[in-house]
Structures are given as structure tokens and as C-alpha cells.
Amino acid sequence: MGLAFTSCSKDSDSDETATTTPDEINDFVWKAMNSWYYWHSNVANLSDSKIASTNNYANFINGKTPDALFYSLLYQRGTVDRFSWIENNNEVVNVSKIAEVKKSGGFSYGIYPKDLNNVNLVALINYVVPDSPAALAGLKRGDVITKVNGAQLTSNNYNQLENTQVTLTLAASVGFGISSLVTTDKSGTVTVAQTDIDENPVAYYEKKVYGSKNIGYLVFNGFKSDYNDELNAAFAKMKSDGINELVLDLRYNGGGSLETAVALAQMINGSFTTKPYVYLDFNNKHNSEDGFENLSDKVRVFNLVDNEPTFQRDESINSLALTKIYVLVSFQTASASELTIQCLKKYINVITIGDETVGKFVGSNTLYDSPTSNYTSFANRSTKHQWQLQPITFTYFNKDKDVNPAKITPDHDINPYDTFLNLVEFGNVKDPCLKKALELITGQTLRTKTQNADASSSFRNNNLASFNPTNAAKGLYIEDFKSFGK
Known part of the structure; x- marks a missing residue:
């Protein structure tokens, strides 16, 4: 931080007025x-x-x-305001665009209290990015982390999971006591070092056939504009597969590009081209930015050039013409994912399954030290420092401008602790959320070896404050193309 010197003279004969220079x-x-x-x-x-x-x-x-x-x-x-943040990044990148290579070990996780004190924690691995350091180290979806760098995972050290290199102890078994999770540790540890990863958010697709029901199961983990074409291609594949029911898994999707969110709605239905989809509301100094984003039959495709999303071309959107979808949600579902649910249900039937969402119905723009362009220009920023801001700059509403709920409460509640015993590879019907969706679609009861926590357990029913460190802010903002010159 720069130094400012102030005149401190108290000479009553002086006519000079002391002036302090703003930092x-x-x-x-x-x-x-x-x-x-x-x-x-x-x-x-x-x-x-x-x-x-x-x-x-x-x-x-x-x-x-x-x-x-x-x-x-x-x-x-x-x-x-739970989501604004500031950072001093030695390698400043344009984080207003969720389309970038970033340092990561390649595993996504959720943090859960281990007991009623909410001090001791465990981390449940949601998924592992293929060919990432985590994958090469042998981590897999459903693994439970009990220790970080040799110490019990707690509310004071869980942030170490984001270190550039981390040593993990995994659970050999997980069970439920009356008031706590009971774990035993595997011998040995796993070390994961971060590397540059441009994660493909279109993580998994599978066609499941039950009689006349051609069910698409799509796991989508981030609204990243540099993967708009991959998302569109996934819908082209579903179209060719004759998909007439869709289970959209947004449990681990913390948000991202507004443009991608609008395109996703069109891919799902496609019958409401040019209709208003989402309304953005800025503060009174930027009322010119207020307005609707409309559905379009085109999606813009971007490639990364010097880690910056650069427009390449328009593509025609592949639409499934669905009038009902099933969306899997969790306490990590936020921002553009919540927008998809709130805005799309004004046009089609959206059935939600899982746990309460984050409740982030606001978005942000990255602000740089570029006053001549109203602090929005990455290219014109001052290079004297690396500070950049990610404050909340707008809120959003569906087309009717309905007041948003505090959080989205799912239509069909699945206790998040039930996943500990059943979180296997994507597509396996042991997954309680996927199993429920398939039962709703087919009208059948699927018999699996699903294990549940004791329904009478005070631990399971105490609605403990499960939380996820990524819910603090980063990765949970909507990319706003409109105010950056769309």
C-alpha cells in the first residue's frame, strides 16, 4: 500500500492548509x-x-x-451480503469470465460436520476430474477425507484442502452413531499437488432406458462459457439418442456464465425464442444496465486465448423440446444453477430433488483499477498492484420479477448424509438423488442395496449446518456479459 505524508505543522502564522493524499x-x-x-x-x-x-x-x-x-x-x-470478496493475486486474471485455466488438485468436495459440535468435520469427494492429480493419486467419487496434512479436519483447518499441495487421510469405513459420524482411517495417506486445469463442466452423460422412457442423465458442474459448444454437443447427442426425459445434476454447480445459463434453458425446451428469461437489476447508478436477457436460438462459442475467453462463432442451439425436467440440487447448488431453476420453471415443469440450495440470487462483475473505463476493463487496469474486487453488483429475477426465496427448498428432500454410504460413480442408481428421480419418472420402485442412515438417529434429523468452503464466495458468481459489451 502506498504511503501518504501529512503536514502536521501547528504554526498559527501559516496560511497553508494541510492536505492529505488518498491512498x-x-x-x-x-x-x-x-x-x-x-x-x-x-x-x-x-x-x-x-x-x-x-x-x-x-x-x-x-x-x-x-x-x-x-x-x-x-x-x-x-x-x-455473503458473497462479495477482494483478492490480491500475483497473477491477475480476468475472473469476471468463468472460462479459465486455474490451479486445482482436480477434486470437488463438500464439507460436513462430524458431530453435534460442528467442530470436527469430514470432506466427501463429489467427483474427481479425469487425468487430474487427484485422479492419478487414486481419489474417487465417494471417498471421505478425515485428516488434512496429518491433522483431524476441523472448522479451523479445512481451508488447507485448497493448498497447492495437500496430504489427505481417507476413511476406510463410515457409519452413523446416535450423535456423530463414526469413521475409521485407512493406513497411509494420499498427496495431491495442484496444477493448471481447465475443467470440462460437462462431466457425465448416460442414456437410461425404462420401457418407453429414454432418460438422459447429465452432470453439469459449472456454467463455463468456454465450454458452451461442449454443452450444446451434449444436447445434440441426447437429441440423437431420442431422450424424452432429463435428469439434470446441478448438485456441485456453483454457478458461472449468465450467457451459458440462458443457452441451457433453450437447449432444454427451445419453444420460447426471443421471450424474456431473466431480469437483471443493478444499483441506481447503473440503471442503464437493468433489463431482460431473452432466450435465443443461438449460443456464442468461446475459446481461451491467453486465458481469456475469446469469441469464435455462433452455433445453432440443439433443443430437446422438453416440458418437464428433474433437477438434482444440494447445499452447493448456487447462482446460475439457482437461476436455471427459478427462471426455467416459468416456462416448463421443474422438479427439484436433493437438499436446500445456497440461496445466491445475486451476481457480480470483476472490478479493476481502471477508472477511465469505470473500473471494468482488465486490459486498462493499473499494473502497479494486483488487487481486484468481486463485489455483488446486481440481483436477478425470473421473467415475472417474483421475489426470490431465501433458498430453493427441493420438492423431494434427500438428506445429504444418506450420500455417504451410496456415492459411487456417476450414473449408479445407488445414488439416492438419482434413484428418486428415476422412480418419479418411471413410477417404479427401484430395488437397490442403498444404505441409509438410521431414520431415528438424532444426528441425521438434527439438520446440522452442513457447509462447503467454496460456498464462501469464489466460484459462485454469475458472469455478466451484458455490462461488458455483449
Whole structure:
């Protein structure tokens, strides 16, 4: 952070007025937030009156680190605003576009309390990216992590799972006691080092046939605009397979590109071209950005050039013409995934199965130190520092502008702890959520060797505060093409 020197002379004979210079980085933080932050009118310290006096303004913003200033400006942080963040990245990338190569070990996980104290935790591996370090280390979907770097996983150290290199201890067995998960550890450990990964979010597709029902099961793990063509190709495959029922698995999808979300709706149905799909609402300084995003019969295809999504061409959208879909959800389902449910159900029947979602009905833009372009230009940013902001800049509504719920409560609830004993490879009907979807579609009871936690267990029914570290913010924002010159 730059230094600012203040004249401290108290010479009564001096006619000079002391002037304090605003810190350069903090000036960027405050002014970018003043312009774009969705709740700026609710935050007294973001009022335009703050800059009426240069001295008072400088004294207010100086003396804080950029992150301390940023978080002090959030509106009811942790309750109303749970998702804004700031970062100082030594290799700044344009994170406003969820279409990038990023450092990862290649495994997605959810964090669960191990007991009633919510201190000791375990991590359940949702899936492993093919050919990633995690895959090469032998990790697989359904593995349970009990220790990180030799220590019991807790609320104080679970963030170490995101270290550039991490040593994991896995459970050999998992059971349910009266008030806790009971685990025994495997001997030995697994070490995973991060590498550059451009994860394909179109993770799995399978056709299942039950009589006249051609059921497509599609696992979609991120709304990434550089994979729009792969998503469109998956729907072309389903179309050629004669799919007439769809189970869309969004349990591990934290959001991403708004453009991809709009295209997905068209791929599912396709009968409402040019109709309004989602309404975006910005703060009163950016009312010109407010408006509808309409359904289109085209999807834009991007490739990464220097880790930046670059437009290549338009493709005609492949549509299944479905009037009903089944969506699998979890406490990790957020943002553009929730948008898909809330907005699509205005046009077709959307049946949700699983656990309550995150409740993130807001989006953001990345803001850079580029005041001449209203802090939105990555190319014109200052290179004197690496600070960049990811504040909430808009909220969204369905086409009728209905008030969003706190979270999406599924139509058919599946206790998340039931997955511990049954989370095998994608497509296996032991998966309780997939099993329920198939039963709803077919009207049949599928007999599997599914294991459930004791229904009378106080642990299972206590609705413990299961949480996931990625739910804190990163990866859970909607990419907004509209305000970046679509």
C-alpha cells in the first residue's frame, strides 16, 4: 500500500492548509464500490458525500489495508451480503469470465460436520476430474477425507484442502452413531499437488432406458462459457439418442456464465425464442444496465486465448423440446444453477430433488483499477498492484420479477448424509438423488442395496449446518456479459 505524508505543522502564522493524499489502492477500492456495489445506497460510508472533502475522504480510507477497507464497506456482511470478496493475486486474471485455466488438485468436495459440535468435520469427494492429480493419486467419487496434512479436519483447518499441495487421510469405513459420524482411517495417506486445469463442466452423460422412457442423465458442474459448444454437443447427442426425459445434476454447480445459463434453458425446451428469461437489476447508478436477457436460438462459442475467453462463432442451439425436467440440487447448488431453476420453471415443469440450495440470487462483475473505463476493463487496469474486487453488483429475477426465496427448498428432500454410504460413480442408481428421480419418472420402485442412515438417529434429523468452503464466495458468481459489451 502506498504511503501518504501529512503536514502536521501547528504554526498559527501559516496560511497553508494541510492536505492529505488518498491512498491510491484504497481510492480504487472505495470509488469502484461507490460506483458498482449493489447495496451502495444502504452503506453510509459509500455515500457520495464522503468525497466532498479531500482531507476527510483521505483520512477515512487511509490507514487501512485494501481488504480491510473493502470488507468494512459491505452491507450486513455475512447475512445480506455473503458473497462479495477482494483478492490480491500475483497473477491477475480476468475472473469476471468463468472460462479459465486455474490451479486445482482436480477434486470437488463438500464439507460436513462430524458431530453435534460442528467442530470436527469430514470432506466427501463429489467427483474427481479425469487425468487430474487427484485422479492419478487414486481419489474417487465417494471417498471421505478425515485428516488434512496429518491433522483431524476441523472448522479451523479445512481451508488447507485448497493448498497447492495437500496430504489427505481417507476413511476406510463410515457409519452413523446416535450423535456423530463414526469413521475409521485407512493406513497411509494420499498427496495431491495442484496444477493448471481447465475443467470440462460437462462431466457425465448416460442414456437410461425404462420401457418407453429414454432418460438422459447429465452432470453439469459449472456454467463455463468456454465450454458452451461442449454443452450444446451434449444436447445434440441426447437429441440423437431420442431422450424424452432429463435428469439434470446441478448438485456441485456453483454457478458461472449468465450467457451459458440462458443457452441451457433453450437447449432444454427451445419453444420460447426471443421471450424474456431473466431480469437483471443493478444499483441506481447503473440503471442503464437493468433489463431482460431473452432466450435465443443461438449460443456464442468461446475459446481461451491467453486465458481469456475469446469469441469464435455462433452455433445453432440443439433443443430437446422438453416440458418437464428433474433437477438434482444440494447445499452447493448456487447462482446460475439457482437461476436455471427459478427462471426455467416459468416456462416448463421443474422438479427439484436433493437438499436446500445456497440461496445466491445475486451476481457480480470483476472490478479493476481502471477508472477511465469505470473500473471494468482488465486490459486498462493499473499494473502497479494486483488487487481486484468481486463485489455483488446486481440481483436477478425470473421473467415475472417474483421475489426470490431465501433458498430453493427441493420438492423431494434427500438428506445429504444418506450420500455417504451410496456415492459411487456417476450414473449408479445407488445414488439416492438419482434413484428418486428415476422412480418419479418411471413410477417404479427401484430395488437397490442403498444404505441409509438410521431414520431415528438424532444426528441425521438434527439438520446440522452442513457447509462447503467454496460456498464462501469464489466460484459462485454469475458472469455478466451484458455490462461488458455483449
